[in-house]
Amino acid sequence: MPERASGWDRASDPEKDPALIPDPATTEVPPELRKRIEDAMTLYPERHSAAIPALHAAQELHGWCSPEAIEQVACVMRVTPAYLDSVASFYDMLEKRPVGKHSVYVCTNISCSLRGADALLAMVREHADDDADFNVRSFECLGACDIAPMASVDGVYVGPLEPSDVPQLLDDARAGRPVLPQKQLATRLVADPNANSQEFPAHAPEEARR
Amino acid sequence: MTDMLLFKDIDEPGLKTLAVYEARGGYDSLRKALALTPAQVLEQLEASGLRGRGGAGFQMGKKVSFLPQGSMEKYLVCNADESEPGTFKDRELLQKNPHVLIEGIAIAAYAAGTDRSFIYIRGEYVLQADVLDAALAEAREAGYIGERVLDSDHSLTLVVHRGAGAYICGEETALLDSLEGKRGNPRLKPPFPANQGLYQGPTLINNVETLSTVPSIIALGGEQYAKIGVETSTGTKLVSVSGHVQKPGNYEIELGIPSREIIYGLAGGPPEGREIKCWFPGGSSAPVLTPDDLDVPYDFDSVAKAGSMLGSGAIIVVDDSTPIVDLALKVAKFYRHESCGKCTPCREGTNWTVKMLERIDSGEATPMDLDIMASVQEHIIGNCLCVLGDAMAMPIGSMIAKFREEFEEHIEQARVRQELAAHA
Numbered sequence: 001m002p003e004r005a006s007g008w009d010r011a012s013d014p015e016k017d018p019a020l021i022p023d024p025a026t027t028e029v030p031p032e033l034r035k036r037i038e039d040a041m042t043l044y045p046e047r048h049s050a051a052i053p054a055l056h057a058a059q060e061l062h063g064w065c066s067p068e069a070i071e072q073v074a075c076v077m078r079v080t081p082a083y084l085d086s087v088a089s090f091y092d093m094l095e096k097r098p099v100g101k102h103s104v105y106v107c108t109n110i111s112c113s114l115r116g117a118d119a120l121l122a123m124v125r126e127h128a129d130d131d132a133d134f135n136v137r138s139f140e141c142l143g144a145c146d147i148a149p150m151a152s153v154d155g156v157y158v159g160p161l162e163p164s165d166v167p168q169l170l171d172d173a174r175a176g177r178p179v180l181p182q183k184q185l186a187t188r189l190v191a192d193p194n195a196n197s198q199e200f201p202a203h204a205p206e207e208a209r210r
Numbered sequence: 211m212t213d214m215l216l217f218k219d220i221d222e223p224g225l226k227t228l229a230v231y232e233a234r235g236g237y238d239s240l241r242k243a244l245a246l247t248p249a250q251v252l253e254q255l256e257a258s259g260l261r262g263r264g265g266a267g268f269q270m271g272k273k274v275s276f277l278p279q280g281s282m283e284k285y286l287v288c289n290a291d292e293s294e295p296g297t298f299k300d301r302e303l304l305q306k307n308p309h310v311l312i313e314g315i316a317i318a319a320y321a322a323g324t325d326r327s328f329i330y331i332r333g334e335y336v337l338q339a340d341v342l343d344a345a346l347a348e349a350r351e352a353g354y355i356g357e358r359v360l361d362s363d364h365s366l367t368l369v370v371h372r373g374a375g376a377y378i379c380g381e382e383t384a385l386l387d388s389l390e391g392k393r394g395n396p397r398l399k400p401p402f403p404a405n406q407g408l409y410q411g412p413t414l415i416n417n418v419e420t421l422s423t424v425p426s427i428i429a430l431g432g433e434q435y436a437k438i439g440v441e442t443s444t445g446t447k448l449v450s451v452s453g454h455v456q457k458p459g460n461y462e463i464e465l466g467i468p469s470r471e472i473i474y475g476l477a478g479g480p481p482e483g484r485e486i487k488c489w490f491p492g493g494s495s496a497p498v499l500t501p502d503d504l505d506v507p508y509d510f511d512s513v514a515k516a517g518s519m520l521g522s523g524a525i526i527v528v529d530d531s532t533p534i535v536d537l538a539l540k541v542a543k544f545y546r547h548e549s550c551g552k553c554t555p556c557r558e559g560t561n562w563t564v565k566m567l568e569r570i571d572s573g574e575a576t577p578m579d580l581d582i583m584a585s586v587q588e589h590i591i592g593n594c595l596c597v598l599g600d601a602m603a604m605p606i607g608s609m610i611a612k613f614r615e616e617f618e619e620h621i622e623q624a625r626v627r628q629e630l631a632a633h634a
Binding site: 043044045046047048049050051052053055056086087090091092093094105109110111113114115139140141142143144145146148152155156157185186189190191192193194195196197198200201203206 | 214217218219220221222223283293296300332333334335336337369372375376390392393394409452453454458476477494524526532537540544
């Protein structure tokens, strides 16, 4: 694991009192992050509802839910860091450790594994595990079994994938290009032959997000 | 085949924009509904017989009628946390026709007397959430969502809330906890969400497909809608077919057609030279059925009578190239990973089931372990706050019951293999 930020592997100190709601006077929060969290809080009758959107925003900025990121969110939301830690540690998409900036989630649930997801994951790991820019994970059903086996690359769904697609996929992600444009879910027409009364063109592929 | 209701020209370019949706008659149903009283709209929903498309199959109209009357703070929540393995129908709707969902929410909120609504969409659906956000902005601009909808006395706010990756958040009370900004742990029921849901207020929770069907019901009239399908399962249903079929994908079917017609007719059946070994009729939580059950009509009650459930309408086909032990292990591992850990039978039961299945594979098991494993499943069912544990116990239990011989063979082969290796 590359060294990106410190703190994630530090054990908590049971002798210390639990951290309180951070003091706004001494906690620096980047203005754009503060704004996103405050905007999110206004959407709900109860500000705690903004926890996930706020942690998402902090993760986008910091790369992961680092102690510093959690501290900043806690300061704006006026909650304890421990509360946000409990939330962040529950959800698969909130990272509690530093990770590579390009995420590759390979679906290995039933429908994908029936169609070769395990070989695909092995191939991705072989090519990207040593690359600090990538966060490769096997993921539970991503809801795209029609393009099995598939992966979500920086949030863009692509499939059906052959192991031989992997080098191109990683290159596209690295360069910030649309990932495998021909294989993107966004371009796919519905399977039902009776759904469309005429021929429609495929939709455009997605731009890479990061 | 009756006309398509949800998938009609779903790939028409620009359908996700308000202009094209309106040109096709979009939001006419909302106008029609607002001209009626909320009670009259509810009557239409009840007459339609529409059953929830998320998994439980509860009658939608009845669910709305359970909400208390009066002017307290009530909520409508759309469950777009589609995460049942094998299910991807809501994704197609969200991505290609977001306005039909927004219109359905507006009508249902009017019937239920709520003025605050939320869509909880799974965090992995980035494209779909972006499409939804754009559509919602257009709908607000046009006055379909917001203060005094279309100059009526009805107001509605709608917020798209993105989750962060947790299967359990598809369970309605876990979803509510997650929406309140907590860990997604299910709640004890009762109280049911209709009485105490989001922020302790009465809450109506419905699936994307259910709410997307509402505009069609208002357009056709509840009684006319009820003529589609069969008596206790009315209407059309989106079915996601995946696994070992030649044409995996989403299909809109009239409820009650033979399952064979979906698996072979629409999805092309298993690959050349292969036979179906088993199939899940309603996502990985449904007990498996065998090729003998292929003529079961695909509707809620018929599938239940065959010993399984229609669930979310996700058919996963498994052909004879897959060892049943591998399949069981895949299923069990998924539920172990997704168990929130709150209830002991589920937390421990999913874990032990995985361990026992791994023992089978490594040659350390005996046929007696199958009985222990089956009893573990029985001890999970009905003993937890939510049905996540049941959702593993039911398919695993059915696999042991229906493929016991293959399990025993696998145990014996692995044992012999291990012994030979020990003596080598």
